[in-house]
Amino acid sequence: MEPSARILVFGATGYTGELTARSLVRQGVRPVLVARSAERVTALATELGGLEHAVADAGDATALAGVVRAGDVLISTVGPFLRYGEAAVQVAAEKGAHYLDSTGEGPFLRSVFERWGPVADANGAALLSAFGFDFVPGSLAGALAVEKAGAAATRVDVGYFVRNFGTSGGTRASVAGMMLEQGFAFRDGALRPERAGRRVERFEVGGRTLTAASVPGAEHLALPAAYPQLRDVGSFLGVPPALARGMALATLASTPVRSVRPLKSLALAAAGRLVKGSTGGPSAQQRANASVSIVAVARAADGSVLATSTLEGPDPYDYTADMLAWGAIAAASGRLLSTGGLGPVGAFGLDALVEGCAAAGLKEVGA
Structure with a gap:
């Protein structure tokens, strides 16, 4: 209709x-x-x-x-x-x-x-x-975990994991620009500045323990609005341990550039020249081979795990x-x-x- x-x-x-x-x-x-x-x-x-x-x-x-x-x-x-x-x-x-x-x-x-x-x-x-x-699955998984945990849940962490995933030109351009922006996270009951990659967490995914690095996501805004008892929300992107460490170092190293407007403008212009958007993306066959897992963990104030939720889905x-x-x-x-x-x-x-x-x-x- x-x-x-x-x-x-x-x-x-x-x-x-x-x-x-x-x-x-x-x-x-x-x-x-x-x-x-x-x-x-x-x-x-x-x-x-x-x-x-x-x-x-x-x-x-x-x-x-x-x-x-x-x-x-x-x-x-x-x-x-x-x-x-x-x-x-x-x-x-x-x-x-x-x-x-x-x-x-x-x-x-x-x-x-x-x-x-x-x-x-x-x-x-x-x-x-x-x-x-980005970032509906994390909001859904986080909400399902908090609903299971009940009022005792004060923290929820969400991890995104992709398999056989190709990226579009627009995605690559967005990631390049993001490395030069100030991130944020919901910590201690408020939205606070936090650079991407500052935190690394491990999640259980399909019987394996996988590493993920923190990113500024919509969950930091959406989940506390839906569940006011939450004091901490984490959004994480699954990456190999070495890449997680590299991501943390890269965002730390770029701090002086982010802080000085002329330097930031030059860096953004250079990134725009090096990483072009609007260059197409994965084929239908490539997308058919991709899949995702999203894991949410709800915790009590003492850090103990109260509930989890795992989602499985198709190509992003x-x-x-x-x-x-x-x-x-x-x-x-x-x-x-x-x-x-x-x-x-x-x-x-x-x-x-x-x-x-x-x-x-x-x-x-x-x-």
Whole structure:
């Protein structure tokens, strides 16, 4: 059934944007495709059944504002988001359009919650940042673990582990830029500065003990909002031990660069030249061979383990596209529970999120 509100895909001709547009069409939705290249967006819109389409550049908020209307649902896949993402969230928040994005960049998603969330709330809109593999699975696994643990849970750590995973040009560009940004974590009941890789944890995954390094994720914002008893939240990315140590050293070494604006600007420009976005991504066959595990561990104040939750799912890009499509359809169908900057549980409730993730192939195992 066609949703009652329009769904727009901004960045529709990029790697993740096209996957998302195709997912929506498979589910019977006719989204509006928006991209900077008139030729490419016209060709894709024609291929997908003569969809409505428009031209707007990521750096031109005025052009995008001419396309987006109050009550729309805008999906943004235009990254790196720290470089190109501001216009879409600004237009959505100010216009009163619901918004979802595919970012994995901690500083950007934090600005969505803290800077643009109040604007959207005042205009009756919801902002759902990082509504893909970054970082919906961690919010779901963390919520399931805390629900099992009950009120005694004051800490939850979430680890992401991928197998046979290829990356897109946009992902590589985002990671390069992130190394030069200040990270954060939810510690002692508050969001605090913390560089990526500062903490290393070990998780039990499929009978093996795997290493993961800390990253700034949406869980730091979303889980404390859903479970106020939490005092500490950790988000971790599975990496080999040597790489975890290297990541910690790299972010430590880049601290002087992050602290001096001219040096940071030069470094970001150099990273942009060396690591190009919009260069495509894994093939359908490569994605079919990839899979993920997400593990959440809920602990008591004394550090003892109270409960765990493990999720298994498909390739991160396919999951992201299907999850963005599910979230947009749910938002367009009036299923949002609140407005402003929201985490996945706060946006739809835990039961609905379990349903949506299952539809995208992500399910709890061993429960």
